[in-house]
Amino acid sequence: MWRKQFLQVWLKEIKDAVRDKRAMKLAFLPPVYMVAFFALGIGLAIHFQNTEERNIEITAYGNNPALIAWLRENKITVNPVDADPYPKVEKGEVDYALILDSPSKSANPRQPRSATLVYNASNQNVHGPVGQVRQLLYQYNGTQAALNVLARGLSPKLINPLSIREANVATDQQMGGLILSGVPLLLLMCAMMGSMGFAADMTAGERERRSLEALLINPVSAPTLIAGKWAAALLLTLAVVLLCLLLLAVALYFLPFNQIGLRVAVGPGALFGVFMALMPVACIAGSLQLMLGILSRSFKDAQTYMGFLIILPMVPFFIMMTNPGLYQGWHLWVPMLGQQTVLKGLLLGEAPPFWAYLAFWLSAIPVTALALWGAARQMRRAKIIYG
Known part of the structure; x- marks a missing residue:
């Protein structure tokens, strides 16, 4: 009997959700x-990086033909000026400049010469070009x-007694995954927000419309009623997550990561x-939203309280x-933190251990059951039903 009741409640909530066009859009x-x-x-970041790498111009004051020729050989456009550009950099008229020391003719030609790289570090747009110019100067x-x-x-070798080499063992997929550091947060937020409007309407919305009392008159136990509502919220949340994954896969397929030397291949697996x-x-998410909706006085209050779940x-x-290097095995047993770690690894092309998914479910089942039990217990209170 409880299975039939559960199915009826589930179908009823799904039909109500599909009929509510505004909630579906939200x-x-x-x-x-x-x-x-x-x-x-991501597309604008790739475009700006390509633009900065192709067209780097620097204002130079002073005379050092060898250094200027070196910069021009490395695709740096040098614009000589006759006046000291330091005040212009301070005023923001020039982003960065190079001041070269010009010794007199009587000085020793082998005398060390100086080069001053002037820039405003508070301007975020200069860090990329200035970094390349600084590397060329070194x-x-x-x-x-x-x-x-x-x-x-x-x-x-007398001036360089130690020869330093670097070996990067990261694959192109792992390097490309670094640019996707915000994707796990995006996916987790979709999972937390997917059924927010529906859960609020199933609980606080029905209280506000005075339809919750008529629903409780039926011979259906409170746990069965809450389980049916939770199953409907879960189905709608998974549909939202699936849509987000499909759109993300399309976006990653068409974004030109190869233009910056990266490879992002997130396959079906x-x-x-x-x-x-x-x-x-x-x-x-569905269980917590239902519990907050039951405890809320109105639909607007439910949406306000559920908004705090985005912080999780x-x-x-x-x-x-x-x-970024902090990782321990117990992280997988903490909801949200374990998912954050595994999602990051999947985007980097790493396969998580199979027991990680088991840890996710074993840590989620007690939280879900406790939230649903609390919501079902509140469903029979007169204060909750009648306000």
Whole structure:
């Protein structure tokens, strides 16, 4: 009997949700907006990076033909000026400039010369070009030092006793995953927000319309009633998550990551792993939203209280951002934090251990059951029904 009652409640809530066009738009449009803004931001970042790499111009004051020729050989456009550009950089008329020391004719031609790189560090747009110019200046300095030592019949190894090399063992997929650091937060927020409007309407909305009392008159137990509402909210949340994943896969397929030397290939296997990792989050979200909706006095109050649930996926995101190398096995047993770790690994092309998904479910089931039990207990209170 309880199975039939559960099915009837579930079908009733699904029909009500589908009929509410406004709630459907509020549920399925946010993933579209978030993925669109994400794709736009990544596309603009790639465009700006390509533009900065192709057209780097620097204002130079002074005379150092060898250094200017070195910069021009490395595709840096040097614009000589006759006046000191330091005041212009301070006023913001010039983003960055290079001031070269010009010794007199009577000075020793081998005398060390200086080069001052002037820029405003508070301007975020100058860090990329200034970093490339700074690297070229260091390379030029090392090359000239080696030539001066070699001209005296000495080995250049005297000024560089330690030869430093770097070996990057990261694959193109792992390097490309670094640019997707915000995607786990986007997916977790979709899982938390998917059924927010529906859960509020199933609980506080029915109280406000005075239809909850008529529903409780039927011979249906409170746990069965709450379970049916939760199953409907879960189905709608998974539909929102699936839409978000499909849109994200399309965006990642068409974004030109190859223009900046990166490769992002999130295949069907990784998407399936992401979906399986988000299912426990959807279960927790639906149960918490129903409990908050039952305790709310009105539909507006329910939406306000449920809005605080968005903070839950943000906490592990900032933990991983501030401590990217922090990882321990017990993280997988913490809801949201374990999903954040696994989603990041899937985007980097890494396969998580199978027991990680088991840990997600074992940690989500108690939270979900406790929230549903609390909501079902409140359903029979006269204060909740009649306000």
